[in-house]
Amino acid sequence: MLGDSAHLDTGLGGQSGSSEIISGDPQYSGNAQAASSGGAEGLCANDLQFQGGADHPLDDPASLNPSSLDIPPGDVEDLWLQDTIHLGDLQTAADFVKELQGATLDDPSLGMSDEALHRLRNPLCDQPPTAIDNVTRLAIDLYIGTPSEVTYETVRRAILRFLPDLQLPSYYKVKRSVADLTGVESVVHDMCVKSCIAYTGPFLDLDSCPKCSEPRYDQFRLQTSSGQEKIPRQEFHTIPIGPQLQALYRSPESASCAHYLCNKVHRMSEDLEHADCLDEYSDVLHGTDLIGAFQDGRICEDDIVLMFSIDGAQLYAKKVLSCWIYIWVLLNLSPTERYKKHRVFVGSFIPGPNNPKNIDSFLFPGLQHLVALQKEGLQIWDAALQREVNSKVFLALITTDGPGMMHITGMVGYHGKHGCRLYCGMQGRCEQHGKHYFPALLKPLDYDVEDCMHDDIDVRRLPIPSYEKYHENLHLVTTSPNQRQYRARRLETGILKPSIFSGLDRSATLGLPHSAGSDIMHLAALNLPDLMLSLWHSTIDCTRPDDRSTWDWAVLQGDVWQTHGQAVASALHYLPTSFDCPPRNIADKITSGYKAWEFLLYLYGLGPGLLYGILPQRYFTNYCKLVLGIQLMNQHRITQENLCNAHLALLSFTEEFEDVYCQCMQTRIHFVCPCMHSLVHLLREVLRIGPPICSSQWTLECTISNLGKKIKQHSNPFANLSQRGIRCACVNALIAIIPDLEGNQNSGGDLPCGSKDIEDGFVLLRARDKHPECLWECKVDALNKFLSTSNTGRVAVRRWARLRIPTGQVCYSAWKELQRPLEKR
Numbered sequence: 052m053l054g055d056s057a058h059l060d061t062g063l064g065g066q067s068g069s070s071e072i073i074s075g076d077p078q079y080s081g082n083a084q085a086a087s088s089g090g091a092e093g094l095c096a097n098d099l100q101f102q103g104g105a106d107h108p109l110d111d112p113a114s115l116n117p118s119s120l121d122i123p124p125g126d127v128e129d130l131w132l133q134d135t136i137h138l139g140d141l142q143t144a145a146d147f148v149k150e151l152q153g154a155t156l157d158d159p160s161l162g163m164s165d166e167a168l169h170r171l172r173n174p175l176c177d178q179p180p181t182a183i184d185n186v187t188r189l190a191i192d193l194y195i196g197t198p199s200e201v202t203y204e205t206v207r208r209a210i211l212r213f214l215p216d217l218q219l220p221s222y223y224k225v226k227r228s229v230a231d232l233t234g235v236e237s238v239v240h241d242m243c244v245k246s247c248i249a250y251t252g253p254f255l256d257l258d259s260c261p262k263c264s265e266p267r268y269d270q271f272r273l274q275t276s277s278g279q280e281k282i283p284r285q286e287f288h289t290i291p292i293g294p295q296l297q298a299l300y301r302s303p304e305s306a307s308c309a310h311y312l313c314n315k316v317h318r319m320s321e322d323l324e325h326a327d328c329l330d331e332y333s334d335v336l337h338g339t340d341l342i343g344a345f346q347d348g349r350i351c352e353d354d355i356v357l358m359f360s361i362d363g364a365q366l367y368a369k370k371v372l373s374c375w376i377y378i379w380v381l382l383n384l385s386p387t388e389r390y391k392k393h394r395v396f397v398g399s400f401i402p403g404p405n406n407p408k409n410i411d412s413f414l415f416p417g418l419q420h421l422v423a424l425q426k427e428g429l430q431i432w433d434a435a436l437q438r439e440v441n442s443k444v445f446l447a448l449i450t451t452d453g454p455g456m457m458h459i460t461g462m463v464g465y466h467g468k469h470g471c472r473l474y475c476g477m478q479g480r481c482e483q484h485g486k487h488y489f490p491a492l493l494k495p496l497d498y499d500v501e502d503c504m505h506d507d508i509d510v511r512r513l514p515i516p517s518y519e520k521y522h523e524n525l526h527l528v529t530t531s532p533n534q535r536q537y538r539a540r541r542l543e544t545g546i547l548k549p550s551i552f553s554g555l556d557r558s559a560t561l562g563l564p565h566s567a568g569s570d571i572m573h574l575a576a577l578n579l580p581d582l583m584l585s586l587w588h589s590t591i592d593c594t595r596p597d598d599r600s601t602w603d604w605a606v607l608q609g610d611v612w613q614t615h616g617q618a619v620a621s622a623l624h625y626l627p628t629s630f631d632c633p634p635r636n637i638a639d640k641i642t643s644g645y646k647a648w649e650f651l652l653y654l655y656g657l658g659p660g661l662l663y664g665i666l667p668q669r670y671f672t673n674y675c676k677l678v679l680g681i682q683l684m685n686q687h688r689i690t691q692e693n694l695c696n697a698h699l700a701l702l703s704f705t706e707e708f709e710d711v712y713c714q715c716m717q718t719r720i721h722f723v724c725p726c727m728h729s730l731v732h733l734l735r736e737v738l739r740i741g742p743p744i745c746s747s748q749w750t751l752e753c754t755i756s757n758l759g760k761k762i763k764q765h766s767n768p769f770a771n772l773s774q775r776g777i778r779c780a781c782v783n784a785l786i787a788i789i790p791d792l793e794g795n796q797n798s799g800g801d802l803p804c805g806s807k808d809i810e811d812g813f814v815l816l817r818a819r820d821k822h823p824e825c826l827w828e829c830k831v832d833a834l835n836k837f838l839s840t841s842n843t844g845r846v847a848v849r850r851w852a853r854l855r856i857p858t859g860q861v862c863y864s865a866w867k868e869l870q871r872p873l874e875k876r
């Protein structure tokens with residue numbers, strides 16, 4: 052597909068943009084249009100010269116030390132203390148921030164037991180494999196290896212029949228010892244039975260829900276006990292991050308894995324001393340934001356760096372039962388390690404059936420714990436260093452999808468006038484009589500909509516998201532004297548309310564809007580496919596007097612659509628097996644749970660082949676630019692050259708998209724979905740926080756799907772999910788403490804039965820010929836020629852069906868595959 056760059060009319064193929072950009076050359080002119088408008092330096096050069104440019108703040112660390120990260124006067128730091136907030140909801144949001152700022156570990160509302168608190172401050176330093184006896188180890192193996200209490204007890208009974216004297220503990224007891232061993236347990240808080248709010252922070256002492264008035268406690272029990280028995284009608288669990296982190300550092304193996312970040316940063320600063328810039332971006336720490344935090348001392352050697360990720364999840368495909376889950380990802384681990392399911396830290400589950408009306412109240416316990424740790428420092432026994440360290444817990448990034456971001460960051464969301472989640476300030480346009488704003492660059496012809504009359508926007512000159520501007524505006528919105536003013540200020544600033552994350556100490560986070568990451572999973576695998584298919588398949592709204600019959604791009608209809616769907620399904624046999632689940636027939640399945648992964652393979656893998664000759668040329672060319680850009684941006688390692696090419700392709704795609712599809716018609720403004728705007732930010736995001744894939748929502752999606760699969764008890768799925776999550780957190784902590792348990796967990800460590808390790812990462816896998824077969828002389832000759840050998844006489848070979856290569860992918864040989872019918876391969 053990359054070969055398709057030849058189709059691009061941006062001249063991508065021939066130019067060597069990367070070296071030019073890095074030297075900060077304002078003549079950077081891979082794109083003819085950019086050069087002629089002289090606008091390229093507006094975005095690219097400034098950004099890309101960050102490592103070499105003399106006047107960049109990072110070259111002068113003193114300018115970035117915490118005390119000089121100054122917030123303009125009249126800003127939020129004192130906002131929470133003043134009597135300047137007049138509106139109820141804003142006051143509530145500010146109260147959460149204020150309470151969060153005051154968090155301490157000793158606060159009983161945190162819900163930690165005295166014992167857990169003691170352990171948090173005095174981490175265990177023994178190495179459990181030597182400290183646990185064989186029977187306990189057997190019980191733990193069983194606990195991890197069996198899916199439920201029932202199975203555990205069945206197996207236990209069987210073992211005890213064979214060895215009646217064995218003191219094998221019950222499920223309850225082993226669960227208790229796992230909690231003791233790891234220190235990982237959940238804290239429980241009450242919540243509204245309709246999931247509006249949690250009784251935390253300012254809601255801690257309420258007896259009924261402030262949103263729906265449902266009582267907090269079981270009224271029957273309360274009345275029959277004359278108000279003594281307060282049984283909450285619904286609860287939710289939070290698993291504090293501190294003990295989970297402590298567990299990870301308790302074995303030398305996992306602790307040294309966690310030294311990755313620090314080692315890497317040391318090496319990187321050495322590299323940067325000898326070179327102007329990094330050759331490639333392959334991790335979050337390659338971005339300027341983390342480099343900056345290290346340079347100015349906000350992150351030090353022993354510190355913990357986290358990413359927070361939250362999303363709503365639907366528990367069953369066919370039932371509307373939603374819940375919210377958040378996780379923590381430890382950036383101290385290497386990219387190959389940190390996203391694995393046993394390395395991800397589960398944070399909390401917010402049960403449905405409805406979406407929370409105040410999500411802050413549900414995040415509060417987890418963040419309260421985090422803020423308290425940030426103040427006090429987390430005591431960790433580092434088994435690799437064999438000493439205790441006091442770590443600051445730095446929250447680098449917050450990731451979620453578009454609608455989630457609105458709840459988390461308190462910004463108006465993607466259909467607001469200033470809907471950019473990165474807070475660049477670009478203004479959207481409305482259709483006539485429309486309520487939603489769209490990030491359309493070009494002003495339509497004959498267009499007259501109040502407030503949207505700004506000129507065409509040059510995508511190369513977008514404003515840079517600013518921490519100062521955000522806080523200034525937040526101050527303005529939060530202090531609105533009345534509803535009318537509030538609505539006006541909300542519209543003009545794009546800010547809805549203070550984010551609960553404003554309660555974090557500025558020196559312990561990148562801070563909003565910088566901590567809000569771009570999410571390439573939703574962008575590339577859901578939003579863009581949705582947009583492009585709704586155009587080609589003609590399911591996007593048509594605003595009159597626009598007429599669908601003039602949409603010459605809407606070719607995926609009727610028989611063409613059906614045939615196309617079949618072609619997608621038939622491609623199954625030509626995709627490598629490592630591609631997980633290959634896309635199904637898109638014509639049949641698009642409305643019934645076509646998965647993100649399928650969309651990804653469809654749009655950026657199969658699409659360019661299958662749509663060639665179907666999509667009219669100019670739409671096809673436009674589409675290929677998107678494919679090129681996303682393929683490059685979706686890589687784990689993005690070279691400087693890749694980055695330039697991807698950026699040019701994506702800019703060209705977005706500009707041309709408005710030309711070819713919208714054609715300056717005001718009835719087509721809604722084609723320019725918010726995802727189009729996110730594309731133009733990708734370059735800056737890579738420079739700032741590394742490859743988008745490193746901070747994407749894939750990790751959370753996988754966690755949700757893993758936990759979802761484990762729901763066994765369908766009568767109370769939410770409670771069951773919480774229990775599964777807590778168990779998962781404990782098991783992960785156990786695996787960190789006792790690394791050889793991991794082998795039991797996925798039995799992937801050992802070679803499969805009958806396989807043969809032929810070294811250098813290659814393994815032959817069964818089936819194989821029972822007996823070596825003697826080759827004819829001509830075959831021996833051919834083999835000699837191929838292998839450059841000179842075997843003579845009798846040569847016998849034995850065929851194998853499969854070969855595992857160093858990447859973990861499995862290749863299949865024609866010998867066995869050809870014996871099977873095509874649809875079974």
Ligand SMILES: [Zn+2]
Nearest residue numbers: 243247260263
């Ligand atoms: Zn309620």
Ligand SMILES: [Zn+2]
Nearest residue numbers: 471473475477
């Ligand atoms: Zn923006």
